Amino acid sequence: MSDSITIFDTTLRDGEQAPGASMTVAEKMRIAHKLADLNVDVIEAGFPISSPAQTEAVARIATEVDGLVTCALARTKEDDISAAGEALANGSDTRLHTFIATSDVHIEAKFDALGDTMAEKREAIIQRAVRAIEQALTYTDNVEFSAEDAGRTDPAFLCEIVQAAAEAGATTINIPDTTGYCAPSEYADLVASVVDCLPAPEAVTLSTHCHDDLGLATANTLAGIRAGARQVECTINGIGERAGNAALEEIVMALTVRADEFDVTADVRTEHLTPTSQMVSAATGFPVQPNKAIVGSNAFSHEAGIHQHGVLEERTTYEIMSAADVGQDAEQIRLGRHSGRHGLFNRLEALGYEVPDAHRDEIYQHFLDLADRKKEVFEEDLEQVMEDVGAEAVETATGLPDNGAATNSGTPAYRLDHLSVQITTDEAPQVSVRLLRDDGSVREEQATGDGPVEAVYRALDHAVDEPHTLVDFALRAISEGADALGEVNVTIRYGENEFLGQARNTDVVRASADAYVDALNRLAAAREHTESVEFVQNGIMHAYD
Ligand code: KIV
Ligand code: ZN
Numbered sequence: 001m002s003d004s005i006t007i008f009d010t011t012l013r014d015g016e017q018a019p020g021a022s023m024t025v026a027e028k029m030r031i032a033h034k035l036a037d038l039n040v041d042v043i044e045a046g047f048p049i050s051s052p053a054q055t056e057a058v059a060r061i062a063t064e065v066d067g068l069v070t071c072a073l074a075r076t077k078e079d080d081i082s083a084a085g086e087a088l089a090n091g092s093d094t095r096l097h098t099f100i101a102t103s104d105v106h107i108e109a110k111f112d113a114l115g116d117t118m119a120e121k122r123e124a125i126i127q128r129a130v131r132a133i134e135q136a137l138t139y140t141d142n143v144e145f146s147a148e149d150a151g152r153t154d155p156a157f158l159c160e161i162v163q164a165a166a167e168a169g170a171t172t173i174n175i176p177d178t179t180g181y182c183a184p185s186e187y188a189d190l191v192a193s194v195v196d197c198l199p200a201p202e203a204v205t206l207s208t209h210c211h212d213d214l215g216l217a218t219a220n221t222l223a224g225i226r227a228g229a230r231q232v233e234c235t236i237n238g239i240g241e242r243a244g245n246a247a248l249e250e251i252v253m254a255l256t257v258r259a260d261e262f263d264v265t266a267d268v269r270t271e272h273l274t275p276t277s278q279m280v281s282a283a284t285g286f287p288v289q290p291n292k293a294i295v296g297s298n299a300f301s302h303e304a305g306i307h308q309h310g311v312l313e314e315r316t317t318y319e320i321m322s323a324a325d326v327g328q329d330a331e332q333i334r335l336g337r338h339s340g341r342h343g344l345f346n347r348l349e350a351l352g353y354e355v356p357d358a359h360r361d362e363i364y365q366h367f368l369d370l371a372d373r374k375k376e377v378f379e380e381d382l383e384q385v386m387e388d389v390g391a392e393a394v395e396t397a398t399g400l401p402d403n404g405a406a407t408n409s410g411t412p413a414y415r416l417d418h419l420s421v422q423i424t425t426d427e428a429p430q431v432s433v434r435l436l437r438d439d440g441s442v443r444e445e446q447a448t449g450d451g452p453v454e455a456v457y458r459a460l461d462h463a464v465d466e467p468h469t470l471v472d473f474a475l476r477a478i479s480e481g482a483d484a485l486g487e488v489n490v491t492i493r494y495g496e497n498e499f500l501g502q503a504r505n506t507d508v509v510r511a512s513a514d515a516y517v518d519a520l521n522r523l524a525a526a527r528e529h530t531e532s533v534e535f536v537q538n539g540i541m542h543a544y545d
């Protein structure tokens with residue numbers, strides 16, 4: 001029988017470290033439940049020392065999400081370990097993951113205080129790792145140790161530290177290619193060297209953790225499996241620091257489709273892959289590129305006549321897996337104004353939404369209104385329907401996406417209550433907005449601009465108190481026809497931090513306004529959640545020591 005692979009999902013920790021990908025606790029809970037449906041084995045739910053919101057997400061996932069192990073990350077510092085241990089305290093199946101850098105380049109740059117020579121510093125690093133593992137074991141017997149930047153670490157030192165970690169009681173040893181530097185054969189050799197140097201390799205699970213700086217994260221992960229790793233750390237859609245992490249959906253489908261090549265099994269419900277990908281995209285505001293392997297909207301589209309003909313004759317001529325296997329089959333039934341409630345709710349469930357009974361009438365009515373305006377309603381249109389309803393429903397219903405990051409009060413800081421745009425051929429566009437604040441106050445502002453979007457953004461800037469700059473604005477059509485839905489993605493910056501906003505509407509000026517308000521809400525929520533903790537959501541991991 002083939003070995004099984006432990007799927008360790010770090011979308012909510014390393015994935016959230018992608019610039020601009022911050023998620024609220026409510027969004028993390030929805031994703032964690034979806035990851036449980038997908039049947040991943042471990043969720044890395046956060047880095048508790050970094051903020052109260054991270055602590056809350058870890059504690060809630062550990063107690064509210066069944067059927068998997070909840071993991072929390074900590075540096076080898078005492079305070080980090082106790083913050084992670086306390087966040088996990090009420091969970092029934094937990095893991096504490098501690099890490100320290102081991103490559104010379106990291107040691108030189110970060111650990112001046114640990115000694116004068118490289119040898120002294122390496123010795124001190126081993127001692128810190130061992131102490132941290134011993135402390136972690138007072139909270140849970142499931143402890144993982146990572147040698148950060150193992151990909152560029154001297155293999156002899158890597159061997160010494162993993163031996164010490166295993167002896168101290170770590171049951172999972174992770175070999176991160178933190179900078180995405182390794183080639184697949186090199187990474188396989190590194191994993192194999194760790195297998196060889198452990199006195200009892202069968203007593204620990206070796207893990208891969210590959211970043212995608214050279215586009216090799218999935219290839220390196222698979223190479224690591226062939227060399228003996230039995231856990232893979234990965235994220236949905238491959239989101240993560242810089243170029244991201246190995247994509248869960250790619251690894252799982254490679255292991256499934258090429259079982260002949262890898263001879264290991266991943267017990268994942270693959271039909272949930274696309275709905276999970278869509279949920280993560282909606283929560284982070286990161287669009288999934290159409291040609292993304294497995295979950296992209298073009299992954300099963302055939303454009304060239306010769307391909308279409310081939311697929312119609314025999315699907316396997318141009319497809320190595322079926323769309324249904326990865327949850328991309330919903331398109332086959334067309335939705336429009338004659339569709340019934342059954343067809344609509346089935347499709348929504350296939351997309352990963354749990355639709356509470358109390359909101360079904362409202363959702364169906366929104367759908368019919370849209371179907372009246374459009375000949376065919378596409379998945380992207382349905383997401384818009386859910387977002388429209390979610391704004392009101394999210395406070396009472398789980399499973400519905402909300403329209404903006406909620407602050408501690410549970411509601412977004414800003415709501416766009418009114419927008420009017422006047423465009424004539426002779427004058428600059430005139431815009432007025434009315435914005436409701438979560439403290440009950442109302443701001444009305446007017447502005448003009450070179451175009452309607454600039455005028456809207458100026459008016460909104462006057463109406464909010466969040467200093468920021470607009471970094472990026474992108475508009476694209478995501479459904480078909482002249483009445484297509486427009487999707488707007490905006491990025492705003494405050495200090496070191498970027499916040500993404502996304503919105504869709506058949507009216508692209510409205511979508512532009514909603515996306516901007518979404519980004520402003522994420523900024524406001526981050527400011528409130530971080531409270532006195534340094535307001536550097538993505539920079540926190542760089543405060544290593
Ligand atoms: O990339 C990395 O090294 C990490 C560690 C914290 C495991 O994310
Ligand atoms: Zn990482």
